[in-house]
Amino acid sequence: MALWIEKQSHRLDESTRLICSYHRLSTRFELQLQQDESACICQAQEVQLEIEKMQPIQWYKRHLFYLPRHIKLSHADRQYQLRILPFPFFWRARLRCAETGNIVIEECLVGRKRRSVMRMIYSSIINLLRIMLQVIT
Template sequence: MSWTQQQVHPLAEQTRLICRYHRLSTRFELIAEHALAASAGPGSNFNEHNLGYPPMGVWSELILRQPLYYWPRTIPFNIAQRDYRLHIWPLLMWRSRVICAQSGKVVIIECLDERKRRSIIRWCYFGIMNLLRIVS
């Protein structure tokens, strides 16, 4: 069983954002991968077909590595001279999204979809169990 959840999101034409979350330590990591302009050829840009493996000529940048300790956070960060804000609600109802600071638009709606699904399932399970407990 893997304790780390990871998801990859395209951020710009030559940049993608890797979100990692370690469940035991509550450590959240953001890694930006940039493709070099010299290697920009067919198949070198980040799209939905090659999100799993980075192409040649890619360099990574660790943006954030921070334990969350189950508390909501708003964390500002910068990628390629653009400011972004990461909003995380890691309590029972997980939510994490990236917002552009200049325009206020949501760039990434949900950083870890799997984590959000598990939180919703957990809420439904506890709700049904409590309802059954009250009814019986």
């Protein structure tokens, strides 16, 4: 099943990683948040304790069914807007901070978008060749 899942991770802020995944057959899109490792110092015992890397927390999970989505999410007292265009020949998933309007992540799944653009170019070239062949004959 992992063959059909595309994953990519991004930095959401200085201590949080955003893991994006997309299952091509079921069109399931997931966002998970994972806190980075950090160290805490216990002053009373003068011993350094390390917090283990936390398991990813499910932030968003939904089947897209090739329909565009505009989702509002929040994390660490900040509001975010996720916009997804999951069309088969054109893919776009962008995360924007709702308060400032700045784009936090330009493209959540870069490989998915690249493949969509390549498919669109390939299909355009094939259709252009078909039209040229019909004109010639």
